[in-house]
Amino acid sequence: MNNKRSIFWHRKDLRIEDNIGLNNCAKITSNLTGLYIFDPNVLKYISSAQLWFILESLKELKSNWQSIGSDLLLLKGDPIQELPYLCNAIKAELIVWNKCIEPSLIERDQKLKNILNRNGVKVNEYWDHLLIEPGRIKTIENSKFKVYTPFMRKWKSNFDSHNSEEIITISKPKNLKKLDKKELNTNTYQFRSRLHLLNELPDLQSLGFDFKGSSICPCRPGENSAREQLRVFCDESLDKTKIKNFNSIFNYGRYRDIPSFKGTSYLSAALALGTLSPRIAWNQSYKASLMALNDKDTNAIESIRIWQNELIWREFYNNAIYNFPELEKGPFRRKWDNFPWENNPLFLKSWKEGLTGVPIIDAAIRELNSSGWMHNRCRMIVASFLVKDLICNWQLGEEVFMSKLVDGDLAANNGGWQWSASSGMDAKPLRIFNPYTQAKKFDPEGIYIRYWVPELKNVNTKDLLNGEISPLERRGYPEPIVAHKEQQAYFKEIYNFYVMRNASKSNN
Numbered sequence: 001m002n003n004k005r006s007i008f009w010h011r012k013d014l015r016i017e018d019n020i021g022l023n024n025c026a027k028i029t030s031n032l033t034g035l036y037i038f039d040p041n042v043l044k045y046i047s048s049a050q051l052w053f054i055l056e057s058l059k060e061l062k063s064n065w066q067s068i069g070s071d072l073l074l075l076k077g078d079p080i081q082e083l084p085y086l087c088n089a090i091k092a093e094l095i096v097w098n099k100c101i102e103p104s105l106i107e108r109d110q111k112l113k114n115i116l117n118r119n120g121v122k123v124n125e126y127w128d129h130l131l132i133e134p135g136r137i138k139t140i141e142n143s144k145f146k147v148y149t150p151f152m153r154k155w156k157s158n159f160d161s162h163n164s165e166e167i168i169t170i171s172k173p174k175n176l177k178k179l180d181k182k183e184l185n186t187n188t189y190q191f192r193s194r195l196h197l198l199n200e201l202p203d204l205q206s207l208g209f210d211f212k213g214s215s216i217c218p219c220r221p222g223e224n225s226a227r228e229q230l231r232v233f234c235d236e237s238l239d240k241t242k243i244k245n246f247n248s249i250f251n252y253g254r255y256r257d258i259p260s261f262k263g264t265s266y267l268s269a270a271l272a273l274g275t276l277s278p279r280i281a282w283n284q285s286y287k288a289s290l291m292a293l294n295d296k297d298t299n300a301i302e303s304i305r306i307w308q309n310e311l312i313w314r315e316f317y318n319n320a321i322y323n324f325p326e327l328e329k330g331p332f333r334r335k336w337d338n339f340p341w342e343n344n345p346l347f348l349k350s351w352k353e354g355l356t357g358v359p360i361i362d363a364a365i366r367e368l369n370s371s372g373w374m375h376n377r378c379r380m381i382v383a384s385f386l387v388k389d390l391i392c393n394w395q396l397g398e399e400v401f402m403s404k405l406v407d408g409d410l411a412a413n414n415g416g417w418q419w420s421a422s423s424g425m426d427a428k429p430l431r432i433f434n435p436y437t438q439a440k441k442f443d444p445e446g447i448y449i450r451y452w453v454p455e456l457k458n459v460n461t462k463d464l465l466n467g468e469i470s471p472l473e474r475r476g477y478p479e480p481i482v483a484h485k486e487q488q489a490y491f492k493e494i495y496n497f498y499v500m501r502n503a504s505k506s507n508n
């Protein structure tokens, strides 16, 4: 252990527990200070819901840093400018961070690393965000996977070679030495005008944001809440015979697709922003699986397997964006490059406001607009509707989701939208969801629709699900802006014509 002054920079890892970069840094030196930077280039693309989640998590993170003897510094500005000044000001010799997956952030970090190295500051980077670092899972021919199922199989065979119980090798650091604030002030004299240190955590409004859904957002900020949510979800003491335990990994397979049940973990924001480590999440599910195996409970065993597969979807999409950074900019299947999207601004506006007149679509969008979160099944339904019924470019939807979601994450969001638009890696050429059939299947009693679209609460279930609602019962709720069957036929017509034209062009 040396006495070098060091900085640990938190980005999408807002926790001190099981944080690979932080713990490695604490092994090198105890003279360690935490840092978070409010970067305007990142704030530009962030949703109010996500910034709320970050600010609340930072409150806890700051007090966690204090509890281990040090503190969390807060800066506002472009890291490319701020970090070299800060290192100079506090005479830091080492800066450590966990790597990001977003192509633009990878580029930014490389630039920053060069500048810091030129200034004599060492940079140590680690992978922390995934269970297996991106790029490592390859096909037999040593190439990159493009399809989920073979990726998942290979991933599992690699991961099983670790003992799942031992994947959490690191707990939190302790007995750190705090930075002397007086020293910081004296040293910063020459940098003070350039360095934008914040004395306290800003609030949402002072950063120009507002989020009204904090009390109903199902993703709870902070590492304590994430651990508690995980504990409840994987609760070993749960009486599994009570099949009405919706929010449980043991019943996940049964309830995860029903948006009116609390059948999923709600850990997406915690995993996206790193208030929870994926290793702890996996480990807890592994412990649950041992219990289920012990009880020979086949439903629970299968449920846990499905949940773990969702964590592998997360790994898959992160690998996809890492291996194919061009995904960020457009369709994976280049045949969609010049597709004649109609992008009707009135359709897009109705979709964004939850006023399309199609009950399941409006319920889902209103859930997102109010709470910052949307159920996975509904994400697929509204995405298909925007692309295949309203004939809007999927990238418009991708952008709207990022501007609203508490768990907004480039890899998962881009993956989800490209899957829905049929432009991604997925093999199925054209996937079109019928919103009425989906509603009948996944909200058969209309509970979810009635909750989020209260104007329709007195409409009988059959009409509600068919969308055949009389003008009298609509109570101001709009008529459907499009007829699904006609739009589906129209979309196919445009698609077939486009594909044929492209084929004849390439033959010429």
Ligand SMILES: Cc1cc2nc3c(=O)[nH]c(=O)nc-3n(C[C@H](O)[C@H](O)[C@H](O)COP(=O)(O)OP(=O)(O)OC[C@H]3O[C@@H](n4cnc5c(N)ncnc54)[C@H](O)[C@@H]3O)c2cc1C
Binding pocket: 256, 264, 265, 266, 267, 268, 269, 271, 272, 307, 310, 311, 313, 314, 315, 317, 374, 375, 376, 377, 379, 380, 383, 401, 405, 407, 408, 409, 410, 412, 413, 414, 415, 416, 417, 420
């Ligand atoms: C169009 C579209 C956009 C999406 N955008 C995002 C996004 O921005 N951020 C995000 O985290 N997820 C996104 N998803 C994936 C998924 O909808 C959410 O992860 C899930 O609804 C979160 O709820 P949960 O935490 O209760 O998940 P659970 O069902 O409990 O799953 C556990 C965890 O697995 C991961 N996971 C689950 N499903 C997926 C998936 N399909 N792809 C990648 N990871 C997954 C998440 O980290 C999740 O927290 C999107 C899906 C679609 C179809």
